[in-house]
Amino acid sequence: xxxxxxxxxxxxxxxxxxxxxxxxxxxxxxxxxxxxxxxxxxxxxxxxxxxxxxxxxxxxxxxxxxxxxxxxxxxxxxxxxxxxxxxxxxxxxxxxxxxxxxxxxxxxxxxxxxxxxxxxxxxxxxxxxxxxxxxxxx
Ligand code: ZN
Numbered sequence: 001x002x003x004x005x006x007x008x009x010x011x012x013x014x015x016x017x018x019x020x021x022x023x024x025x026x027x028x029x030x031x032x033x034x035x036x037x038x039x040x041x042x043x044x045x046x047x048x049x050x051x052x053x054x055x056x057x058x059x060x061x062x063x064x065x066x067x068x069x070x071x072x073x074x075x076x077x078x079x080x081x082x083x084x085x086x087x088x089x090x091x092x093x094x095x096x097x098x099x100x101x102x103x104x105x106x107x108x109x110x111x112x113x114x115x116x117x118x119x120x121x122x123x124x125x126x127x128x129x130x131x132x133x134x135x136x137x138x
Contacts, residue, residue, distance in 0.1 A: 004032035004135040007044070012125035015073070016093075018060050019120045021050075021131065025103075026110060028133050035108045037137015041118055042100030045129045047090035049097035049121035052112075067093045067123075090123035097121050105137055 006028045008021060025041060043050045053059065071092035072078075079088025101118060104111040110118075120131055 001136060001138060002032065002034050002037075004028065004034065004133075006031075006133040008120075008131040008133065009128060010120060010122065010125075010130065011128045012122045015090075015123070015125050016064065017122045017125060018063065019122070020055050020117050021120050022055075022110070022117045025118055025133060029105060029108070029110065029135060032135045034105055034135050034137040037105045037135060039103045039105055039110065040100060040132070040134040041103070042132050043094070043120065043129075044132050045094075047087050047094050047124035048129055048131075049094050049119075049123070050100050050131060051098045051119055051121060052101050052103075052116050053119060054115045055117045055119075063097075063121075067096065070096060087124040093121070093123040097123075105135070 008024055010019070025039065029039060041050050071089045073089045076082045076086040081088035081091060
């Protein structure tokens with residue numbers, strides 16, 4: 001069995017942003033040479049997510065609005081977590097949107113359903129953070 005590991009680094013200038021990381025994952029899959037297997041993609045931080053959905057701008061704004069209803073950023077004082085930091089909302093948003101995805105690899109390609117794309121969801125940016133890729137198979 002072959003194994004390929006890569007960290008993708010981000011330094012998002014905004015507090016929140018969604019980024020389509022599918023091209024970067026595909027590039028690593030090609031480098032790995034693996035044709036049949038599994039690809040794990042996970043956020044390595046507790047205030048960021050990796051999830052799969054559609055790359056459509058209206059939907060991305062809907063996610064932002066929905067998450068702000070569920071776990072509004074402000075006022076910062078509403079979260080017990082916010083003593084020496086202000087990212088209580090970002091921990092909750094990460095939990096809702098998830099930590100990781102696993103995608104099947106078939107014939108050297110990410111075996112997606114219709115419109116599926118992999119996203120990095122940043123909920124407390126303005127600093128360097130990373131995503132782990134682990135690809136295993138033959
Ligand atoms: Zn925190």
